[in-house]
Every structure is written in structure tokens, then in C-alpha cells.
Amino acid sequence: MAVELYVLFKVRKNKLLLFMYLCIIYFDYSVIFGKYLGQPIQRLSLVYQQIPPDSEVRSIGLMCLLLFQIVIALLLPKIKKDQPLTCDLFSSSDSVSYIVTAICAVMVLGYLFLNSIIDARTIYEYAIIMFCIGFYITKHNILCRSLLISFMVISTLVNMYQGGRIISLMPMIAYFVIYIIHKIKSRTLLVSFISVVVLFTFFGLYGDLIEANSSSHSVTITDLKNTMVERKFTLDTAVSSHWTSLTEIAVARDLPVRERAKNGVDFLTKYTLLGKKANYTQIYDISLKYFTHYYGGFIQGYFYYWFGYLGVLMVALYISFFIRMINGINKKSYHYTKILAIYVLATIPRWYLYYPTILFRGILLLTIVYFAFVKLLKPQNKV
Structure with missing residues (x-):
């Protein structure tokens, strides 16, 4: 945590x-204090026993986090x-704005109403590309x-109702970094981030307690407050994701x-x-054959x-x-660079806690979509 606090400063x-780093440090904080220095989530406590506390796997998992942060700090x-x-980019013509808005509408409606026909959740995840471009232009x-x-x-x-808290955050983050973040002070950003953490922890915990008690009537404000303090305001999603990583390390x-x-x-x-x-076998499916996660x-x-500690070094680079x-963005930066930065920031919870697909296939699709618009509409400005 010391390295992360140094980078944050x-x-x-x-x-x-x-x-970006407030998100990352909160996710890692949740792992340290939710998994190792705190009381494990009740529904996961038995699952954790699959890997003994003194196993080398846990040490490797923590070393991966530390190596990643050291490389970034250096x-x-x-x-x-x-x-x-x-x-x-397209301020002289509204045609692209209407096109992007229409595509977003189709993707969101597909997600809401066509779940039984298509892989709607995947479509909604990639809708963030259109939201990033749409809000930007x-x-x-x-x-x-x-x-x-x-x-x-x-x-x-709808997504939060279905339990998809992380996915639902992405369009909101995109809007935030485009229209709001530059208008507030760093101190305000910090206070706002903490407030959102408390709010999301509250609702996430409320759902957990309802599930555990089988009724919302038996859950009181005092129960929520005591449990939040007991769990040290950690994010259960981060703890669960870290556990999945440990199972992948064990299988490796x-x-x-x-x-x-x-x-x-x-x-x-x-x-x-x-x-x-591509008929690719995801590694979480491989580890699921041996562990529950x-x-x-x-x-x-x-x-x-994939590549041992060398792989951790690669992804840190x-x-x-x-x-x-992101640090180099200024008024003269290419629009593609700005939209890519928005996309990377908006999807932090997804690529850091879930799947790196966002940073590879997602960026490829973003690039294709962006330059398709540029090719079709031929803007006069720097792309």
C-alpha cells in the first residue's frame, strides 16, 4: 500500500x-483489508478454504500486486x-451525433429486451465504446x-437491479471524465470518490444481508452500519476477483x-x-474445473x-x-487519443477486476469504430 500511496500523491x-489511481488503490485496499486483514465475506469463507492460508499461492498473488505497483511507480x-x-471534431455537423445516439439506443434496447435472443450483456459491455464517442462529440x-x-x-x-454494479458504472464514468472532472478540485474529487464508495458499499451490503436473511424487513440501518465498519468499507467484488486470480495462479x-x-x-x-x-478457452473456465469461484x-x-512474473511486468508496462x-493530453492532442483515454478511464473497474479483454479486443473495436466514422464523415479537424 505504501507504493500505491506514493503514486497517488x-x-x-x-x-x-x-x-484512475483512486480506483486502483481502492480495489487493492479491499483485497488487503477484506481478504487478509479483515473478516472474510460469509458466503466466501468456505470457498477460501480450498487454498490453505499458508499456501505459497497467496504469497504469489500479493507479490503480483506489489510488482505491478512498483513498476508503475518507477x-x-x-x-x-x-x-x-x-x-x-464534428462540431460543424450533427449527423454523426444522431448516428451514434441511434446506435446507442439500439444497443441499450437490445440489452433490455432481447436477453433471450442474443448475448445482450456482451453487447451492453461494448456499448461503452459508443457512449465514450457519443458523449465526446x-x-x-x-x-x-x-x-x-x-x-x-x-x-x-436496470443493470444495478440485476446485480451488475461494475458494468453499470462505465458510461457514468465516461460522462464524468468528459464533462465534470475538470470543473472540480482534486479535494472535491477525493471527497466525491469516498462518498460514492460508501454509497455503493451500502447498496451492495444491503443486497448481501437481504440474501442472507431472506427478507428486507429484518435488515436495519444499525446492521448495515456495523457490517460496513466490520468489513472496513471494502468492495466484495474486488475480494472475489482476487480469489479467482489465486485459483488461476494455483492451477498455473x-x-x-x-x-x-x-x-x-x-x-x-x-x-x-x-x-x-476463435474458440478460445478462458483461464477462469480452466481454473473452475479445480476450484469454486x-x-x-x-x-x-x-x-x-500466461507468462509468470514476466507477464506481470508486461502488463505493468x-x-x-x-x-x-493520459498525462500527455493537451488541447493539441488527437481526438482519437482523447477518446481512447476516456475509454481506458471509464472501463477501469472492468479491466482491472474482471477481464483484460477491454484493453485488447475492446480497444481494437474502438479503433475500428472511430476511424470508420472519420472515413465516412471526413472531418476537417485533427483526428
Whole structure:
């Protein structure tokens, strides 16, 4: 945690990076205090017993987190003050705003009403691409921006009702980093972040207690307050994801290096390009054959499974690249760079806690969609 607090202090003047690292440090805090220094979540306590407390696997899991943070701290650039993510790419024409808004509408409606026909959740996850582009280019189109906000609110409420707290956050974060974050002070950002953490912890815990007690009437404010303090305001999703990473590390120790490396190469190439058509075997499905877990997994766990500590170094370098990119954004930056930065920031909870797919296949799809619009509409401004 000391390394993370050092990085947090260093990036304090750049609110985009400050937000990014507040998320990361909170996720890691949840692991340290929710898994190792606190009382485990009741429904997971028996699951954790599959790996003994004195197992080397747990030490490796913590070492992956530490190595990742040390590399990022060592490669941290000189931090610049953040610049507003302004847009004049398509300001002379509203046609692209209406097109993007219409696509968002189709994707959100598909998610809400076509769950039994298509893989709607996957479509909704990739809808974040359209939300990032849409919010970015509709600064001068109040109608389209209002419609996008409506789609965001409706889909967020439905998704949270279905238990998808992390996915539902992504469009909200995109809107926040485009329109709000540059208007507030770093201190306000910190206070707001803590408030949101408390709020989401409250609702998440409320659902857990209702599930445990089989009734909402038996859950009181005192129960919620006491349990939140007992769990030290940790995020159960982060704890569960870390557990999945530990199962992947445990399985990796018993599989040939070549087999694991091939799985990693296939992910970075075939799966990134082809998606489900690549017939790729996800490593959380591999570990599920030997351990009980609830999917997801910290990004460090994936790369350790594939390439050992070298993989953790690789992904730390990759994230350091995005940190430098976000730090270097100014008024003269390419619009693609700004939208990519918005996308990386908006999807932090997803790529850090669940699947690294967002940072590979997701970025590929974002790039294709963005330059397809540029090719079709031929803007005069710097793309």
C-alpha cells in the first residue's frame, strides 16, 4: 500500500490520473483489508478454504500486486495538470451525433429486451465504446446528449437491479471524465470518490444481508452500519476477483509453461481479433474445473498465469503506457487519443477486476469504430 500511496500523491495534480489511481488503490485496499486483514465475506469463507492460508499461492498473488505497483511507480512520468477533454471534431455537423445516439439506443434496447435472443450483456459491455464517442462529440448537441444521458440512466438502473454494479458504472464514468472532472478540485474529487464508495458499499451490503436473511424487513440501518465498519468499507467484488486470480495462479503451477504461454498468445492474437469465433478457452473456465469461484480476476493474475512474473511486468508496462498517454493530453492532442483515454478511464473497474479483454479486443473495436466514422464523415479537424 505504501507504493500505491506514493503514486497517488505524485498524480494528485492530474485529476484524470488521480481518479484512475483512486480506483486502483481502492480495489487493492479491499483485497488487503477484506481478504487478509479483515473478516472474510460469509458466503466466501468456505470457498477460501480450498487454498490453505499458508499456501505459497497467496504469497504469489500479493507479490503480483506489489510488482505491478512498483513498476508503475518507477515509470511514472513528470505529472502535468489535466486539460479539459474538449471536442470540435464534428462540431460543424450533427449527423454523426444522431448516428451514434441511434446506435446507442439500439444497443441499450437490445440489452433490455432481447436477453433471450442474443448475448445482450456482451453487447451492453461494448456499448461503452459508443457512449465514450457519443458523449465526446455531443458537446454542442443538447438533444443527443440528453438522449444519451437518458439511455445511460435507464440501462444503469436496470443493470444495478440485476446485480451488475461494475458494468453499470462505465458510461457514468465516461460522462464524468468528459464533462465534470475538470470543473472540480482534486479535494472535491477525493471527497466525491469516498462518498460514492460508501454509497455503493451500502447498496451492495444491503443486497448481501437481504440474501442472507431472506427478507428486507429484518435488515436495519444499525446492521448495515456495523457490517460496513466490520468489513472496513471494502468492495466484495474486488475480494472475489482476487480469489479467482489465486485459483488461476494455483492451477498455473501444475500446468506446462508452454501450454499456458500458448493460451496467452492465443488471447492476445486470435481472441482479440476474432472474439468467440476463435474458440478460445478462458483461464477462469480452466481454473473452475479445480476450484469454486465467481469468475473475474485481477489483471495481474491473468498475465501471471500466461507468462509468470514476466507477464506481470508486461502488463505493468502496458498500463504505464496509458498513464503516460493520459498525462500527455493537451488541447493539441488527437481526438482519437482523447477518446481512447476516456475509454481506458471509464472501463477501469472492468479491466482491472474482471477481464483484460477491454484493453485488447475492446480497444481494437474502438479503433475500428472511430476511424470508420472519420472515413465516412471526413472531418476537417485533427483526428
